[in-house]
Amino acid sequence: xxxxxxxxxxxxxxxxxxxxxxxxxxxxxxxxxxxxxxxxxxxxxxxxxxxxxxxxxxxxxxxxxxxxxxxxxxxxxxxxxxxxxxxxxxxxxxxxxxxxxxxxxxxxxxxxxxxxxxxxxxxxxxxxxxxxxxxxx
Amino acid sequence: xxxxxxxxxxxxxxxxxxxxxxxxxxxxxxxxxxxxxxxxxxxxxxxxxxxxxxxxxxxxxxxxxxxxxxxxxxxxxxxxxxxxxxxxxxxxxxxxxxxxxxxxxxxxxxxxxxxxxxxxxxxxxxxxxxxxxxxxxxxxxxxxxxxxxxxxxxxxxxxxxxxxxxxxxxxxxxxxxxxxxxxxxxxxxxxxxxxxxxxxxxxxxxxxxxxxxxxxxxxxxxxxxxxxxxxxxxxxxxxxxxxxxxxxxxxxxxxxxxxxxxxxxxxxxxxxxxxxxxxxxxxxxxxxxxxxxxxxxxxxxxxxxxxxxxxxxxxxxxxxxxxxxxxxxxxxxxxxxxxxxxxxxxxxxxxxxxxxxxxxxxxxxxxxxxxxxxxxxxxxxxxxxxxxxxxxxxxxxxxxxxxx
Numbered sequence: 001x002x003x004x005x006x007x008x009x010x011x012x013x014x015x016x017x018x019x020x021x022x023x024x025x026x027x028x029x030x031x032x033x034x035x036x037x038x039x040x041x042x043x044x045x046x047x048x049x050x051x052x053x054x055x056x057x058x059x060x061x062x063x064x065x066x067x068x069x070x071x072x073x074x075x076x077x078x079x080x081x082x083x084x085x086x087x088x089x090x091x092x093x094x095x096x097x098x099x100x101x102x103x104x105x106x107x108x109x110x111x112x113x114x115x116x117x118x119x120x121x122x123x124x125x126x127x128x129x130x131x132x133x134x135x136x137x
Numbered sequence: 138x139x140x141x142x143x144x145x146x147x148x149x150x151x152x153x154x155x156x157x158x159x160x161x162x163x164x165x166x167x168x169x170x171x172x173x174x175x176x177x178x179x180x181x182x183x184x185x186x187x188x189x190x191x192x193x194x195x196x197x198x199x200x201x202x203x204x205x206x207x208x209x210x211x212x213x214x215x216x217x218x219x220x221x222x223x224x225x226x227x228x229x230x231x232x233x234x235x236x237x238x239x240x241x242x243x244x245x246x247x248x249x250x251x252x253x254x255x256x257x258x259x260x261x262x263x264x265x266x267x268x269x270x271x272x273x274x275x276x277x278x279x280x281x282x283x284x285x286x287x288x289x290x291x292x293x294x295x296x297x298x299x300x301x302x303x304x305x306x307x308x309x310x311x312x313x314x315x316x317x318x319x320x321x322x323x324x325x326x327x328x329x330x331x332x333x334x335x336x337x338x339x340x341x342x343x344x345x346x347x348x349x350x351x352x353x354x355x356x357x358x359x360x361x362x363x364x365x366x367x368x369x370x371x372x373x374x375x376x377x378x379x380x381x382x383x384x385x386x387x388x389x390x391x392x393x394x395x396x397x398x399x400x401x402x403x404x405x406x407x408x409x410x411x412x413x414x415x416x417x418x419x420x421x422x423x424x425x426x427x428x429x430x431x432x433x434x435x436x437x438x439x440x441x442x443x444x445x446x447x448x449x450x451x452x453x454x455x456x457x458x459x460x461x462x463x464x465x466x467x468x469x470x471x472x473x474x475x476x477x478x479x480x481x482x483x484x485x486x487x488x489x490x491x492x493x494x495x496x497x498x499x500x501x502x503x504x505x506x507x508x509x510x511x512x513x514x515x516x517x518x519x520x521x522x523x524x525x526x527x528x529x530x531x532x533x534x535x536x537x538x539x540x541x
Contacts (some may be wrong), residue, residue, distance in 0.1 A: 003452065011452055034538035035523060036483030038446050038463055038472065042522035058234065059522040063448035107265075108516050112539075 003064055010068035017073050018057040020044040023058035030113040038062060039106065041070045043113035048123055049076025051082045058113075065103040069093050069110035077114065082121065086130070088114055143457045143502045147342075147493035148291050148319060148437055153388070154344035154496070160391040161346065164384035172381045173372060183383045190390025197393040198336070199327040200353055205385055206373045210320040210350035212242040214337030214502030217352050217377060218314045219246045221363025222283045222335070223255055226312070230280035234311075236260045236268050237478040238295075239287050243316055247285070256280070264480050265429035266295035270305065277309045277356040284313050287528050288320035290337075292462065292491060294437035296320070303332030312361060318342050318350075322396035323434055324404065328353055334361050340385065344496060345392030349385030352377075399496070410437035410503050414492060415440070421514055422526070427462075427476055427489060436494040439476075441485045444524040445517040447472075451492060455514030457506050462489035484523075484533075492527040 003011070022029045026047050033039040039062040046055040056074035060067045072093055077085050091108035093099070112132070119129045144152070164186060172187045174180025191202035208214045219233065235247055239261050245255045258276045268286060277284075284306050289296045299315060301367045306313035314335040320326050321336075322343030328336060339350035354376065355361045362376075369378030397401075402528040415438045418424060439462070442450065447461030462473030463486070472486035481489075492506065518524040526533060 011449075014520060019525065031522065032539055033534075035487070035533060036485075036538075038448070038487040040522055040538075059520055059525060061444065061449075061521045061523045064444050064452040067449060126184075 006072075006097050007064055007068040007099070010071040011064045014058075014067060014071045016055075016057050016071065016078075017059060019059065020046055020055065020057050025124050026121070028117040028119070028124065030116030030118075030120060032112045032116055033062070033066075033109050035061065036040070039066050039109055041066065041109050041113040043070060043110070043117045045071060045077055045082075045085070045117050045121060047082060053077050053080050053082065053085060056067070062106065062109075063103075065099055065106040066109065068097050069099075069106045070113060072096060073110045073114055082118055085114060085118060139501060139505055140522040141456045143505060145492045145494060145502075145506060146458045146460050147495040147497065147498075148294075148491065149493070150341045150347065150462060151344045151495050152497060153341075154392065154395060156386045156395055157345055157391045161384045162387040164387050168383075170383070172383055173370065183381075185384060186387050190386045190393075193390035194351060197326075197397045198321060198353060199329050201356060203273040203374075204328075204353055204356050205257065206352045206354055206376050207381055207389075208350045208352055209348055209382070210341070211240075211316060211337045211339035212350075214350050215240070215242040215316055216246050216354040217363055217366050218335045218354075219243065219250065219283065219285060219338055221376070222312060222314065222361075225362050225365035226282040230278075231280045232256045232258070232278055232280040233283045233285060234258045234260065234276050234281060235285040236262060236287070237296075238262050238266060238290055238475045239285070240316055240318070243285055244288065250353050256511055260286075262295075262478055265432070266290060266293050266427075266475075266479050267429060268302075268433065270298065270301050273302065274305050274309070277305075277311060281309070281311050284311055286313075286315060286318035288315045288326065289324070289434045290428070290475065291319050292473060293479070294319070294434035295428045296432045297323070297435060297531045298432075299331045300332070303334075306334075307393055308334060312359075318436060319413060319437075322393065322400075323436060325400065328355070330478070334359070336364070338430075340392055342387040343392050343396050343432060346385050349382050349389050353388065380502065389394045403496050404435045407496070407498070410498060411436055411438055411494055412490075414438065414494075414503050414507060415435050418510060419510060424514075425485070427481065428479060437491065439489055439491045441476075441489040442483070442514045443485060443488055444527055445514055446487050447489055449517055450488075450513055453517055454490075454506075454507050454509050456509055459493075462491070463487040502512055 056077040058070040060070045090107040092109040144216045170179030170183035172183040195202040312334045321338040336353040341347040427439040432541045447463030476486035
């Protein structure tokens with residue numbers, strides 16, 4: 001199966017690989033997937049006092065599509081408000097990266113990672129956790 | 138001069154040896170006859186060529202040319218052996234013994250046997266990938282008609298104790314079939330010394346053409362018969378009808394002749410290169426060889442690089458063509474059943490790469506593969522949250538991972 005040019009670009013030049021200090025109150029961390037499924041994503045956001053995501057980092061154990069999905073997610077997150085970030089849908093990722101049907105679960109995982117990072121941030125800051133969508137895989 | 142990508146997936150298929158192609162060429166055009174045409178020169182030439190190929194093959198595996206049944210490949214040979222014995226020996230029993238690490242062509246045929254009233258025992262393997270001989274013997278009942286255990290495994294290269302298995306089969310009056318697709322042409326296979334009653338193999342795993350294979354069927358001590366699975370003109374002593382693929386058969390014969398002549402030289406060169414590749418890759422932290430290193434085909438190594446995912450890794454080593462035990466593309470997300478049968482956890486099975494070398498692999502290609510793999514593993518580990526956790530001393534088993 002051939003990868004799309006965008007997947008290859010993100011794989012070869014992943015954006016925002018790295019680690020934020022998860023102990024900080026304005027950092028939200030999402031860790032989703034499982035090693036035995038062959039996909040684990042860790043996505044982190046740093047939020048300023050105006051609820052704007054100023055930084056985002058990821059690390060992913062997975063195939064090229066999983067790496068590209070999380071790399072793209074960090075790109076999209078930066079500069080968005082936390083509320084805007086919640087509207088990122090996995091199908092937007094599928095479309096942008098031209099993921100084939102067998103790789104849709106990678107985009108689902110990326111959406112889960114975003115929501116999970118936001119929830120971590122919310123809970124740390126005394127806000128109620130949002131209901132997480134049921135994982136699709 | 139390196140040309141890319143470098144092919145290191147020779148357990149999937151091998152390139153055709155140019156000497157084989159040369160031998161085949163006349164049989165596509167000038168000598169195109171049907172080997173079953175008895176009344177003109179076109180047919181005679183074809184039949185002669187087929188008979189000669191039978192001798193070349195027989196000479197490699199130490200059997201009589203009459204014991205070779207030509208098929209379309211190892212999958213068909215597996216089907217013919219297992220279904221053919223099941224039907225032919227129905228009055229004697231209905232039980233077959235095989236192993237969990239067999240090729241799908243054997244396992245799925247056995248599943249079919251179960252659907253039509255047969256009983257199948259699937260023997261487990263140990264961490265080395267070897268079956269337990271005591272367990273094999275204990276599994277034999279008075280209804281057992283066939284033991285089907287592969288010679289060398291396609292994913293990890295592990296060689297089963299064939300002579301010990303055949304001795305048990307003989308002692309208990311059970312037929313022994315082996316899928317030797319990965320072994321014939323690579324290591325010495327001798328149906329007499331090995332005590333094999335039926336054996337499947339194929340052209341394209343030993344530098345021959347695709348679409349042609351054979352089933353060895355013993356004619357003496359004991360005389361073995363299989364019920365045909367393909368009915369028609371009664372070719373191949375009635376066991377496999379269908380016009381013979383003469384160019385393919387000529388190619389298979391030539392491939393066997395070359396294998397016999399070059400085996401010692403090829404094996405020495407291949408195992409030295411494989412060992413060097415393996416030794417270098419094992420200098421990577423947290424990398425492990427899967428399966429027995431002692432009982433193994435000379436040209437293959439299967440290595441797990443912990444904390445990186447195999448499919449992602451294959452994308453990272455795009456200049457070398459290899460395969461992975463990860464099956465991230467399949468709907469089930471299940472990694473290799475062979476690696477799991479060896480007791481690997483799912484995450485290690487997902488992290489594996491199989492390197493299969495060939496007669497045409499060069500030292501320069503191995504150098505490139507070593508460096509390319511090392512770089513890719515390092516790059517992906519930089520991106521891997523699991524690697525970071527491992528480095529921080531976090532036990533990954535202590536984490537509650539999401540359900541899947």
